[in-house]
Amino acid sequence: MANETLSKILARQTPEDFIGREAELEALMSPAAAGDAGGCTVLLAAPGVGSSELLKQAFDRFFREQSVMPVYFSIDRADRTAESTARRFLYQICLQAAAFGRRDPRIIKYSPPPEDLDKIARPADAAWMERVITILRRAGPAEEGEYRLASNFGAAVRAAEAGPIVFLIDHLSEADFIEGGEALVRAFDGICGFPNAEFVFSTLRRRRPEFSQYREEQIGPLDRVLSGHIADSQARLAGLRISEQARDLIAAQTGGRIASVISLIRSAAKSGTHLESFRQVQSVYTDELTGGDTARYFDRILRDAAAEPEFQKNIVGILYDLFRGEASNFPAERWERLSGLGERASRALCILNTRELLTVSHGQISAASGDTLLADYIDSRYRLERGSGSRALIVGDSLSNSLKRAPELMAEFYRRSTALGLRELLARFETVEIPAALLDYGKFRDEYKGADDEEVFSRIEHGPDFVSLPQIVQSVYTESIFKPISQFIERERSAVGRGFNGRRYSNEEEIAWIAAEIDSKLEASAELAESWCDRLEAAASACGFARFKIWLVAPEGFTAAALEKLAARGAIGSSRQQIELLRHFLDRGRSPQRNKPGEEYEIVVPMGNETELIAANAVEDIARRHNMDAKSINQIKTALVEACINAAEHGHSPDRKIYQKFAFGDDKITITISNRGVRLADKRRPAGEPSDGRRGWGLDLMRRLMDEVTVEDVDDGTMISMTKYLPKTA
Amino acid sequence: MENAEASDSNQKTAVVSAANYLNKLTGDKIERECRTRIDEGCKRLIVDFSHTEIVNSVGISILLGVIDAAESAGATVVFSDVNEHTAELFEMLGVSRHAIVNPN
Numbered sequence: 001m002a003n004e005t006l007s008k009i010l011a012r013q014t015p016e017d018f019i020g021r022e023a024e025l026e027a028l029m030s031p032a033a034a035g036d037a038g039g040c041t042v043l044l045a046a047p048g049v050g051s052s053e054l055l056k057q058a059f060d061r062f063f064r065e066q067s068v069m070p071v072y073f074s075i076d077r078a079d080r081t082a083e084s085t086a087r088r089f090l091y092q093i094c095l096q097a098a099a100f101g102r103r104d105p106r107i108i109k110y111s112p113p114p115e116d117l118d119k120i121a122r123p124a125d126a127a128w129m130e131r132v133i134t135i136l137r138r139a140g141p142a143e144e145g146e147y148r149l150a151s152n153f154g155a156a157v158r159a160a161e162a163g164p165i166v167f168l169i170d171h172l173s174e175a176d177f178i179e180g181g182e183a184l185v186r187a188f189d190g191i192c193g194f195p196n197a198e199f200v201f202s203t204l205r206r207r208r209p210e211f212s213q214y215r216e217e218q219i220g221p222l223d224r225v226l227s228g229h230i231a232d233s234q235a236r237l238a239g240l241r242i243s244e245q246a247r248d249l250i251a252a253q254t255g256g257r258i259a260s261v262i263s264l265i266r267s268a269a270k271s272g273t274h275l276e277s278f279r280q281v282q283s284v285y286t287d288e289l290t291g292g293d294t295a296r297y298f299d300r301i302l303r304d305a306a307a308e309p310e311f312q313k314n315i316v317g318i319l320y321d322l323f324r325g326e327a328s329n330f331p332a333e334r335w336e337r338l339s340g341l342g343e344r345a346s347r348a349l350c351i352l353n354t355r356e357l358l359t360v361s362h363g364q365i366s367a368a369s370g371d372t373l374l375a376d377y378i379d380s381r382y383r384l385e386r387g388s389g390s391r392a393l394i395v396g397d398s399l400s401n402s403l404k405r406a407p408e409l410m411a412e413f414y415r416r417s418t419a420l421g422l423r424e425l426l427a428r429f430e431t432v433e434i435p436a437a438l439l440d441y442g443k444f445r446d447e448y449k450g451a452d453d454e455e456v457f458s459r460i461e462h463g464p465d466f467v468s469l470p471q472i473v474q475s476v477y478t479e480s481i482f483k484p485i486s487q488f489i490e491r492e493r494s495a496v497g498r499g500f501n502g503r504r505y506s507n508e509e510e511i512a513w514i515a516a517e518i519d520s521k522l523e524a525s526a527e528l529a530e531s532w533c534d535r536l537e538a539a540a541s542a543c544g545f546a547r548f549k550i551w552l553v554a555p556e557g558f559t560a561a562a563l564e565k566l567a568a569r570g571a572i573g574s575s576r577q578q579i580e581l582l583r584h585f586l587d588r589g590r591s592p593q594r595n596k597p598g599e600e601y602e603i604v605v606p607m608g609n610e611t612e613l614i615a616a617n618a619v620e621d622i623a624r625r626h627n628m629d630a631k632s633i634n635q636i637k638t639a640l641v642e643a644c645i646n647a648a649e650h651g652h653s654p655d656r657k658i659y660q661k662f663a664f665g666d667d668k669i670t671i672t673i674s675n676r677g678v679r680l681a682d683k684r685r686p687a688g689e690p691s692d693g694r695r696g697w698g699l700d701l702m703r704r705l706m707d708e709v710t711v712e713d714v715d716d717g718t719m720i721s722m723t724k725y726l727p728k729t730a
Numbered sequence: 731m732e733n734a735e736a737s738d739s740n741q742k743t744a745v746v747s748a749a750n751y752l753n754k755l756t757g758d759k760i761e762r763e764c765r766t767r768i769d770e771g772c773k774r775l776i777v778d779f780s781h782t783e784i785v786n787s788v789g790i791s792i793l794l795g796v797i798d799a800a801e802s803a804g805a806t807v808v809f810s811d812v813n814e815h816t817a818e819l820f821e822m823l824g825v826s827r828h829a830i831v832n833p834n
Contacts, residue, residue, distance in 0.1 A: 631814075634815035637784060638784065638786070641786050645787070697823060704822055
């Protein structure tokens with residue numbers, strides 16, 4: 001088969017465009033891939049985070065590698081009964097086995113009838129497949145019920161006798177909507193553990209199956225950076241232009257729900273809307289929430305909870321109040337009364353909780369905290385159902401409100417993106433000694449203020465004072481254990497680490513560190529420090545911590561008066577620079593390096609007028625800051641100049657601009673030069689024009705001067721990437 | 731950026747200065763100046779690269795044209811005060827095989 005056919009078999013995305021889930025994919029595939037079959041993995045997924053695509057990517061990879069036969073099966077309520085589901089499952093096993101045996105995924109697409117499958121299948125599969133096809137030929141429903149289900153599944157799993165199989169069973173929680181769904185799940189449980197057969201089940205994380213034995217994997221929302229990458233990638237595939245601001249706004253609003261990112265981009269593609277401004281994003285976003293795939297997704301969950309529109313309206317009203325904070329204390333008994341669902345109230349609540357439209361905990365119902373997308377959907381739907389104006393007016397209001405909110409949302413996004421990661425830092429605390437100046441701003445200011453990181457790091461290890469960190473055994477955002485703190489600080493900026501001083505696990509040694517990253521342009525004042533101590537002490541008191549330590553981090557540290565106040569309360573004050581150094585210290589004591597991985601610079605220059613020299617001078621300045629040697633710098637400059645000339649000469653660029661990115665890693669620089677216009681692959685020499693042997697050396701020169709050069713024809717132009725691995729100067 | 735210029739202190743030898751950046755524009759100027767000197771009967775052309783920091787492939791291709799023109803007229807070409815990186819490029823693109831390259 002051609003490689004292109006194999007790159008996407010069931011998956012929607014190519015392996016290259018499948019971003020941010022490498023670890024999860026590895027975790028799912030490794031038991032079967034290691035020949036360790038015979039087990040069962042349950043993937044607990046948050047809604048809309050791409051668990052189906054993950055399973056399909058696993059299928060495609062197994063299919064390509066040909067070492068383990070994959071079978072993907074999605075439980076679908078359209079089957080209505082467990083028996084119909086089972087029949088489709090048996091058919092899919094035969095179908096996919098035939099495709100795998102012939103290494104031809106087109107067989108899956110064409111889906112020949114069951115009676116033809118054993119003719120297509122490889123001889124090794126013929127025996128078990130014939131038995132399964134005989135079962136499939138039996139007409140009529142399952143009079144024998146669960147026994148027959150188990151027996152049929154037993155026949156199917158014998159496919160593993162011909163070679164190792166991995167069954168990838170998707171949407172297990174959909175069995176709740178199938179007649180005999182419980183028996184179906186039991187039948188799946190019954191075949192787990194069959195030799196040579198590995199099972200992976202994907203289900204919603206709030207709907208764990210009652211399987212006898214399984215290992216567990218989790219898949220949660222993607223972080224905003226990766227969500228942004230997916231928005232970028234999907235927009236590119238859809239031929240849409242997308243700006244960085246638009247990308248970040250999409251990531252901020254969709255909260256790591258990949259399905260929503262993708263449906264938003266599809267919606268933009270359908271309407272031909274490029275995503276270059278907030279207005280364009282919010283226009284598509286509002287359409288999505290009032291009539292797009294995202295709205296249909298939430299509509300369906302509400303229909304599952306209550307088929308009747310009047311009860312759905314009641315539920316939307318309750319959710320609206322929860323999101324507006326007008327019903328912060330909402331007992332489950334009240335739900336039964338207000339929903340009007342009577343006996344069905346409990347099931348509806350269970351469905352909404354499982355799909356994470358709300359949270360039920362200890363008899364209380366609360367809104368899904370921080371879910372902007374859901375809150376906006378509920379808001380739109382509430383106003384469409386109950387608003388007095390026309391639909392157009394209400395949709396216009398939604399668009400206007402989302403636009404007004406966008407800068408605030410982005411400000412929060414930026415603050416979160418630049419948070420220091422105190423929760424992760426606390427989680428790394430072990431019982432180790434560190435230089436006191438890494439925590440105590442007073443000591444740091446006296447000894448090291450004004451020195452660069454490398455100098456500080458080289459001297460600090462020889463300082464006189466050391467302190468011992470506690471061993472932190474649990475670290476969480478403060479907000480998750482003390483909600484009122486969210487009035488004052490973003491979730492990512494405050495954390496609690498619970499653990500022990502030293503390694504003795506006793507009451508006397510138990511301690512909680514409560515940390516907050518506070519804002520202050522200058523050294524934080526005594527008043528600011530005290531007010532934060534008050535807030536964090538309130539958190540400690542509410543959480544019942546007997547012994548705790550307050551740790552404040554301010555960008556520029558603290559004034560002398562603030563440090564006195566902190567000392568009087570037994571609190572610690574640090575600066576942002578100290579935190580960066582502390583992180584490096586904990587990272588196996590490595591010295592911070594100037595050329596941090598991932599450091600990137602971008603420059604856009606107009607074509608012509610020797611502007612390539614501006615780019616060359618810029619890269620020289622930057623390269624010097626990264627301690628590169630003169631020879632490498634000259635080579636990079638010349639290669640860059642050649643790439644710019646290439647873009648200007650051949651591109652027929654409509655915007656006459658050259659986009660350049662310089663990315664520095666530990667030991668290399670990668671330069672990307674791109675331009676819109678005619679792609680190199682599409683460039684034609686006019687008829688009759690001879691080739692000039694003394695021109696066209698640019699690409700050859702780039703290849704000689706750099707270590708790696710790739711020329712990629714992108715949708716709307718050409719992109720040249722050049723990498724140089726660098727010897728560093730001393 | 732300096733323009734190419736010529737010295738006519740010696741009828742048989744001419745010195746032409748290359749600019750800070752040798753590209754098509756400044757290369758064309760060098761070529762024009764050199765052809766003028768060759769036409770005047772100059773037998774030794776010295777192109778001074780002491781002010782040249784960076785060159786590109788288009789500029790180098792023009793220099794090869796200058797070498798061809800000089801050879802046809804029985805003249806020699808010397809590239810003088812060439813910095814190390816430019817000398818490396820001349821070597822890569824074969825300039826050194828047809829002209830004398832004197833590093834600075």
